[in-house]
Amino acid sequence: MEFFERFAVPHPSPLIYASMVAIGLVIIAIIAGVSYFKKWGYLWNEWLTTTDHKRIGIMYIISALLMLFRGGADAVMMRLQTSVPDNTFLDAQHYNEVFTTHGVVMIFFMAMAFVIGLMNFVVPLQIGARDVAFPRLNAISFWLYFAGAMLFNISFVIGGSPDAGWTNYYPLASNDFSTSVGVNYYNWALQISGIGTLMTGINFIATIIKMRAPGMTLMKMPMFTWSALITNAIIVFAFPVLTIAIIMGTLDRQFGTHFFASTNGGMDMMWANLFWVWGHPEVYILILPAFGIYSEIIATFSQRNLYGYKSMVGSMVIISLLSFLVWVHHFFTMGQDALTNSIFSITTMAIAVPTGIKIFNWLLTMWKGKIHFTVPMLYSVAFIPLFTIGGVTGVMLGVASADYQYHNTMFLVAHFHNTIIPGVVFAMLAGLTYWWPKMFGFMLNEKIGKWAFWFLTIGFCFSFFPMYITGLDGQARRMFTYSEATGFGPLNMLSFFGAGLMAIGFVIIVYNIYYSFRYSPRNVGDDPWNARSLEWATHNPVPEYNFAVLPQVESSEAFWDYKKKGHKLFPDSIKKIHMPNNSGLPIIMSGLFFIFGFSFVFYIWAGVIISAIGIFACMAYRSFEKDDGRYISAEEIKETEDKFGGAGQ
Amino acid sequence: MKELFPIKQVNGFVFSLLLTIVALSVYFFDMSFQLGMTILLVTAFIQAGVQLIIFMHAGESEDKGTIYTSTIYGVVIALFTVFGSLLAMVWGYM
Ligand code: HEM
Ligand SMILES: [Cu+2]
Numbered sequence: 001m002e003f004f005e006r007f008a009v010p011h012p013s014p015l016i017y018a019s020m021v022a023i024g025l026v027i028i029a030i031i032a033g034v035s036y037f038k039k040w041g042y043l044w045n046e047w048l049t050t051t052d053h054k055r056i057g058i059m060y061i062i063s064a065l066l067m068l069f070r071g072g073a074d075a076v077m078m079r080l081q082t083s084v085p086d087n088t089f090l091d092a093q094h095y096n097e098v099f100t101t102h103g104v105v106m107i108f109f110m111a112m113a114f115v116i117g118l119m120n121f122v123v124p125l126q127i128g129a130r131d132v133a134f135p136r137l138n139a140i141s142f143w144l145y146f147a148g149a150m151l152f153n154i155s156f157v158i159g160g161s162p163d164a165g166w167t168n169y170y171p172l173a174s175n176d177f178s179t180s181v182g183v184n185y186y187n188w189a190l191q192i193s194g195i196g197t198l199m200t201g202i203n204f205i206a207t208i209i210k211m212r213a214p215g216m217t218l219m220k221m222p223m224f225t226w227s228a229l230i231t232n233a234i235i236v237f238a239f240p241v242l243t244i245a246i247i248m249g250t251l252d253r254q255f256g257t258h259f260f261a262s263t264n265g266g267m268d269m270m271w272a273n274l275f276w277v278w279g280h281p282e283v284y285i286l287i288l289p290a291f292g293i294y295s296e297i298i299a300t301f302s303q304r305n306l307y308g309y310k311s312m313v314g315s316m317v318i319i320s321l322l323s324f325l326v327w328v329h330h331f332f333t334m335g336q337d338a339l340t341n342s343i344f345s346i347t348t349m350a351i352a353v354p355t356g357i358k359i360f361n362w363l364l365t366m367w368k369g370k371i372h373f374t375v376p377m378l379y380s381v382a383f384i385p386l387f388t389i390g391g392v393t394g395v396m397l398g399v400a401s402a403d404y405q406y407h408n409t410m411f412l413v414a415h416f417h418n419t420i421i422p423g424v425v426f427a428m429l430a431g432l433t434y435w436w437p438k439m440f441g442f443m444l445n446e447k448i449g450k451w452a453f454w455f456l457t458i459g460f461c462f463s464f465f466p467m468y469i470t471g472l473d474g475q476a477r478r479m480f481t482y483s484e485a486t487g488f489g490p491l492n493m494l495s496f497f498g499a500g501l502m503a504i505g506f507v508i509i510v511y512n513i514y515y516s517f518r519y520s521p522r523n524v525g526d527d528p529w530n531a532r533s534l535e536w537a538t539h540n541p542v543p544e545y546n547f548a549v550l551p552q553v554e555s556s557e558a559f560w561d562y563k564k565k566g567h568k569l570f571p572d573s574i575k576k577i578h579m580p581n582n583s584g585l586p587i588i589m590s591g592l593f594f595i596f597g598f599s600f601v602f603y604i605w606a607g608v609i610i611s612a613i614g615i616f617a618c619m620a621y622r623s624f625e626k627d628d629g630r631y632i633s634a635e636e637i638k639e640t641e642d643k644f645g646g647a648g649q
Numbered sequence: 650m651k652e653l654f655p656i657k658q659v660n661g662f663v664f665s666l667l668l669t670i671v672a673l674s675v676y677f678f679d680m681s682f683q684l685g686m687t688i689l690l691v692t693a694f695i696q697a698g699v700q701l702i703i704f705m706h707a708g709e710s711e712d713k714g715t716i717y718t719s720t721i722y723g724v725v726i727a728l729f730t731v732f733g734s735l736l737a738m739v740w741g742y743m
Contacts, residue, residue, distance in 0.1 A: 273734050343736070
C-alpha cells in the first residue's frame with residue numbers, strides 16, 4: 001500500500017473527489033460508446049494515426065476547446081470565491097491550485113493549441129501545399145502536446161495540483177515551499193508539450209519557406225501565413241529558453257541542484273528572468289496569429305484588399321525582434337536600478353508603435369469598405385477598441401516607476417486579460433467560425449453565433465473592467481479572499497456576473513455547433529463568404545489532397561484575382577498526387593512520453609527507464625523504417641472532383 | 650588535379666586546428682581569468698563560424714540568404730538575452 005500513498009491528493013475536498021468520479025465515468029463512457037458503435041477502427045485509421053495537416057489541426061482545436069472549458073471552470077470557481085468578501089467556497093490552498101491550473105491550461109493548452117490548430121489547418125491551404133514539410137513530425141507534435149496536456153490535467157486528482165502560479169516563481173516552487181508533486185507535474189507537462197511546440201515551429205518555417213505554390217513570393221503570401229511564419233520564428237528562438245529553465249528547475253527539485261535556490265550560490269530570481277525571456281515572446285506568439293486572422297477577416301468582410309500590406313509585414317518583423325527585448329518589464333520591482341528599468345521601459349513602449357500601425361491599417365481597410373457584419377467580423381470589430389484599451393494599459397504598466405503601484409494587482413490581471421481575450425480568444429473564435437465551412441462543409445448558424453458574441457463581449461467588459469478599478473484601489477492579485485472593509489465586494493460581484501455571462505456565451509457556442517451540425521444546409525458551395533485568399537480556391541470540406549492541381553499565384557489574393565480578374569489559377573491538368581502515409585508511431589511514442597513524465601513526477605525510476613527505452617526504440621524504428629508515401633491516382637482525383645461538381649478547375 | 654584538390658577544406662581544417670591550439674594555450678600558460686576567458690570566447694566564435702561556413706556549407710546553396718539571416722538573427726537574440734540578463738541580474742542589481 002505504501003507505494004500507492006504517494007498518489008493521494010495532499011489537500012482533498014469533496015469537489016476533487018467528485019471530479020475523480022466524474023473523470024472515471026467519462027472515460028468509461030467514451031470507451032463504452034466507441035466500442036458500442038464499433039468506431040475503434042475508424043478512430044484509429046482516420047484520426048489517431050493521421051498525418052493529414054487538416055485532421056491534426058482539427059484535433060488541436062478540439063483539444064483546445066476542451067481545455068477552454070477546463071480553464072473556464074477554474075475561472076468561474078475563482079470569480080465565485082471572490083464574489084463576496086470572506087467567502088469560504090475555496091480555501092487558500094485550493095485557490096492557489098485553481099489559479100495555477102487556470103493560467104497554465106489557458107496559455108499552454110488552450111491558446112497555444114488553438115493557434116497551432118488553426119495554423120495547421122489553414123497555412124498549407126493558403127500557400128497551395130499538399131501538406132506540411134514533415135507530416136509525421138507534425139503528428140508527433142500534436143501527440144506530444146496532447147500527452148503533456150493530459151499529464152497536467154490529471155494532477156489535481158493524482159498527487160495534487162501545482163500551486164505556485166503559472167509563472168511558477170522560485171523559491172516558492174522549490175521543494176522547501178512546494179512539497180507536493182504538483183510542481184513536478186508543471187515541469188514535465190510543459191517539457192513534453194514544449195518539445196512538440198518547438199517541432200511545430202521548425203516544421204512550419206520549413207513549410208512556409210519551401211512549399212509555396214509557384215508564383216507566391218514571400219511578399220505575395222496571405223497575411224495569416226505571414227503571421228504564422230513570424231510566430232514560428234519566435235517559437236524557435238523562445239522555446240529553448242523555457243526548455244532549459246524547466247530542466248534547471250527539475251534538477252533543483254528532483255536531483256538536489258541549486259540553480260534557483262536562495263542559498264549555495266543559487267539565484268532564485270534567475271527563474272523569473274529566464275521565464276520571462278521566454279514569456280514575453282510567448283505573448284506575441286499568441287497575438288501575432290490572431291492579428292493574421294483579423295487581417296484576413298477584416299479584408300474579406302470589408303470587401304477590400306488589406307490596407308498597407310507591406311507595413312503589416314514590416315511591423316510584425318519589428319514586433320518579433322522587439323518582443324525579445326522587453327522581458328524585464330515583468331519584474332521591474334525585483335530590485336534593478338533605475339537605468340536598467342528605464343531601458344526596458346523604453347523598449348516596452350516601442351512595441352506599442354508597430355502594434356499601433358497595425359490597428360490603423362485595419363481601420364483604414366474598413367474605411368470606405370462595404371462592411372458585412374458576420375460573426376467573424378463582429379469579433380474583429382469588437383477586437384479593435386477592446387484590444388486598444390489593453391494596449392494602453394500595457395503602456396501604463398510599462399512605465400517602470402508607475403509599475404511599482406500596479407504590479408501584482410488586479411490592474412495587471414485586467415491588462416492581460418484585456419489583451420488575451422479580445423485579442424487571442426476572439427480571434428480564435430472568429431477564425432474558427434470563418435474557416436468552419438472549409439473544415440466541415442457547412443456553416444455555423446449566424447444568429448446563434450451573434451448571441452454568443454454579445455454574451456462574450458458584454459460579459460468580458462463586466463468581468464474585467466472592474467478589476468482595473470479594484471486594482472488601482474489596491475486589490476492584490478492571487479488573494480483568495482478580502483475583508484468587507486476593503487470595499488472591493490461590489491465590483492468583484494460585478495466581475496462574477498460578467499464571468500457568468502461569458503460562461504453562457506461559451507455554452508451558446510457549443511449549442512451552435514450542435515445546432516448547425518443538425519440543421520445547417522450542406523450545400524454552401526466553395527466560397528460562402530466571398531473570400532479572397534488561396535485557401536478558398538478548393539472545395540468545402542477540403543479533399544485530402546487539398547488542391548487537385550497545384551495553383552499558380554500572382555498576388556496575395558489569388559482567389560480574388562481568379563474571381564474578378566480572370567486569373568488562371570490552375571493551368572495544369574490533373575496528375576497523380578503523392579501523399580504521406582498514416583503512422584501509429586507518433587501516438588505510441590507520445591504515450592510512452594506520458595508514462596515517462598508521470599513516472600518522473602513520482603520518482604518511479606523503473607517506469608522512467610522502461611519508457612525511455614521505449615521512446616528510443618520508436619526513434620530507432622523510425623530511422624530504419626522505409627516509408628515512401630503513397631499515390632492518389634489521377635482517376636481517383638477526377639472522381640472526387642466530379643463529386644464536388646468539378647469546380648476549382 | 651588542381652581543381653580536384655579541396656584546398657578550401659584543407660585550409661579550413663588547418664585553421665580550426667590552429668584555433669584549437671590557441672584555445673588550449675589558456676590551460677598551459679599562466680594568465681589572468683579575464684584574458685583566458687576572452688581568448689576562449691573569441692576562438693570559440695571563430696571556430697563556430699569556420700564549421701558553419703566551410704564544413705557545413707552554409708553559403709553554398711540557394712538558401713544562403715535564409716541560412717545567414719536566421720543564424721545572425723539567432724546570434725543577435727542570444728546576445729541580447731545574455732547581456733540583458735547580466736544587466737538585470739548583475740550589473741544593474743542593487
Ligand atoms: C502594447 C503592448 C503591451 C504592453 C506595453 C504590455 C506591457 C506589459 C507589462 C509592463 C506587464 C507587466 C506588468 C506587471 O507585472 O506589473 C505586462 C504583463 C502581461 N502582459 Fe502585457 N503588454 C502589451 C501587450 C500584451 C499582449 C498583446 C499580451 C498577450 C496576448 C499581453 C499579455 C500579458 C501577460 C500575460 C502579462 C502578465 C502575466 C503575469 O504576470 O502573470 N500583453 N504587459
Ligand atoms: Cu511582457
